[in-house]
Amino acid sequence: MIDGYKRRIDYLRISVTDRCNLRCVYCMPPEGVKQTPHREILTLEEFGRVVDAASDLGINKVRITGGEPLVRKNILKLFQHIAKNPGIDDISITTNGVLFLQMAEDLKKSGLNRVNFSLDSLDPDKFKEITRLGKFNEVWRGIEKAIALNLHPVKLNVVAVRGVNDREFGDFARLSREMPLHIRFIELMPIGECNPWAVDNFISAEEIVRKLQQEFGPLQAETKVTGNGPAKYFRLPGAKGTLGFITAISEHFCSTCNRLRLTANGQLRPCLYGNQEFDLKKALRRGAGRQELAELIAKGIRQKPGQHHMEEGWSDLRVMSQIGG
Numbered sequence: 001m002i003d004g005y006k007r008r009i010d011y012l013r014i015s016v017t018d019r020c021n022l023r024c025v026y027c028m029p030p031e032g033v034k035q036t037p038h039r040e041i042l043t044l045e046e047f048g049r050v051v052d053a054a055s056d057l058g059i060n061k062v063r064i065t066g067g068e069p070l071v072r073k074n075i076l077k078l079f080q081h082i083a084k085n086p087g088i089d090d091i092s093i094t095t096n097g098v099l100f101l102q103m104a105e106d107l108k109k110s111g112l113n114r115v116n117f118s119l120d121s122l123d124p125d126k127f128k129e130i131t132r133l134g135k136f137n138e139v140w141r142g143i144e145k146a147i148a149l150n151l152h153p154v155k156l157n158v159v160a161v162r163g164v165n166d167r168e169f170g171d172f173a174r175l176s177r178e179m180p181l182h183i184r185f186i187e188l189m190p191i192g193e194c195n196p197w198a199v200d201n202f203i204s205a206e207e208i209v210r211k212l213q214q215e216f217g218p219l220q221a222e223t224k225v226t227g228n229g230p231a232k233y234f235r236l237p238g239a240k241g242t243l244g245f246i247t248a249i250s251e252h253f254c255s256t257c258n259r260l261r262l263t264a265n266g267q268l269r270p271c272l273y274g275n276q277e278f279d280l281k282k283a284l285r286r287g288a289g290r291q292e293l294a295e296l297i298a299k300g301i302r303q304k305p306g307q308h309h310m311e312e313g314w315s316d317l318r319v320m321s322q323i324g325g
Ligand SMILES: Nc1nc2c(ncn2[C@@H]2O[C@H](COP(=O)(O)OP(=O)(O)OP(=O)(O)O)[C@@H](O)[C@H]2O)c(=O)[nH]1
Pocket: 063, 065, 092, 094, 116, 155, 157, 186, 226, 227, 228, 229, 230, 231, 246, 248, 257, 259, 272, 324, 325
């Protein structure tokens, strides 16, 4: 469906849980965020009903995210449901990778096409410091498994944080030469917990590009790597993988935005950074049919804002793990 700004909306990101087995410094406080009671979180069957209704409006790509999507019990059932919908041709996941290795084959069999891992450091001690609870080797073995299972393109999300991983950009670039990995540097966004810390530790994509070019010479622009998101891609000469940049702050990409979000508690959120939400949970739980759900989703699409206003600050009670990134 086309929205009020002539953008084709065809991508739905679903946060299937607000729970997580890590506590990344930019996302959650050490004790975690207050969890939504289980009864408030949509069931897998309810998520499936929303996907089916959304597919009637032209949504053909779905990303499962969270919190950590792989901690959601029976999550494979949701993949299996979505895979049966002939309107959906791309099913992906964004994960911290902790549980990926053990679930990888079942995820693939259940319909997963490709995976984006969050990995902010290649140094195990630093990785532990950033995630507070993570073990680098567990995640790394999951990444290798995703490559072995051909869940291509396999992407790494690296949130750039000053004083934390800003000495590692070159190491990530070298990794893209050696392995078929698509490494995306993400600008730190002042959302939820990390606001205003994020403002002080922000690094622009431009600064990262400058540092990389000093070391590796000019970066060659690459035609878009398969994906539905906003990253712009480059390749080092002869590299197996690519380097990408997600410039949510320095150069927002709202004019080409193609997505909707569904929060873990069933709120349709047309914009990551806009606090307007449409209550699908209420409709689902009073028994709304597919057409009625589709009409509600269409209303959300029609009211999707033209762009974000991050410069005005975060005035929302939600945090990233509830919205799904
Ligand atoms: N401001 C903003 N940031 C976004 C948006 N979509 C994705 N991002 C950021 O990009 C990060 C990486 O997104 P992913 O979950 O890996 O998904 P993606 O980049 O859409 O995925 P691909 O389909 O592989 O291109 C997110 O965590 C956000 O930080 C968006 O619509 N607006």
